[in-house]
Amino acid sequence: MSPEPGSRLPAGHSAAPETRRVLKVCGATAPDDIATLAAAGADLVGLWHGIPGGHAELPEERLTGLVAAAHATGRLEPVLVTFLSDPDTLTGLARRTGLRWLQLHAYQPPAVVKALRAALPDAVLVKVLHLRGGSCLERPLIGAYERAGTDLFLLDTATEDGRIGSTGRQLPEQDVLSLLPRLTRPFLLAGGISPHNCPDYPRVTEHPGFRGIDVDTAARDGHGRFSAPAVTALARTWRTVTSLEEST
Known part of the structure; x- marks a missing residue:
């Protein structure tokens, strides 16, 4: 039976639920x-x-409060999203705040993953892989990331001017498919995801390693606030489990 996102997961193995797709929303x-x-x-x-x-x-004080609030829901698992690369800093932060999931969103090397795995054996370590112009910038390091202890990859866009994260740029399905044979860990899909472009990824969503999506802008209304209808539409369209479906 697959663990729920809020439960502890075995380190160094498949981090996301093994069959159920999940919806990750960034920027709370x-x-x-x-x-x-x-x-x-x-x-x-x-x-x-x-x-x-x-x-x-x-800031750390607000981060700590939101981690506690997420855990208190009994449903949401908080995920640190960071450009930080010092393992000692990240380890201390995780221990002080109670974070169990850490997403390395910049270009941290495999050595950082290895040090975090040693220091936080029960953590879920997510490494972002950046795709630009049909190529994955970390492609030569994928095997090293996996050996170091990465649990889950997140595939996202890097723009030509170097921006990463919340770019709103959609990844072509073929670019994603060309990378998947290199992965032995499951993955989340990011990059301009919306309720309307799920049909653009028929082969990606059928892949056994696909574990769900990561969004930011698509979960918000026109004023930039998180919108319950928008989040529910994402969950339903991408066939994740929603609280509304669970109650019916």
Whole structure:
């Protein structure tokens, strides 16, 4: 039986639930965000720390409060989303805040993953792989990331001018498919995901390693606030489990 996102998962193995697809929503900054996402069907909530200039950057005190709020829902698993690369800093942060999932969103080398795996054996380690112009910038390091202890990859877009994260740029399905034979860990799909472009990824969503999606803008309304209808539409369209479906 697959563990729920909020439960502890075996280290160094498949991090996401083995069959159930999950919805990860990034950028929560307030308790109301946590409540909205939990009620609308999200499974994972990305909390930004160590992303200088990021629109959802959190100081440690607020990060700690939102981690506790997410755990209190009994549904949402908080995920640290960070550009930080010092293993000692990340280990201390995880222990102080109670974070169990860590997403390395920049170009941290495999040695960082290895050190985190040794220091945090029960953590779920997510490494972002950046695709640009049909190529994965970390492609030569994928095997090393896996051997170091990566549990889950997240496939996202890097723009030509170097921007990463929340770019709103959709990945072509063929670019994703060309990378998948290199992966032996499951993956989440990011990059301009919406309720409307699921049909653009028929072969990706059928892949046995596909574990769900990661979104930011598509979960918000026109004012930039998280929207329960938008989150529920994402969950239903991409065939993740939503709280509304579970109650019927």
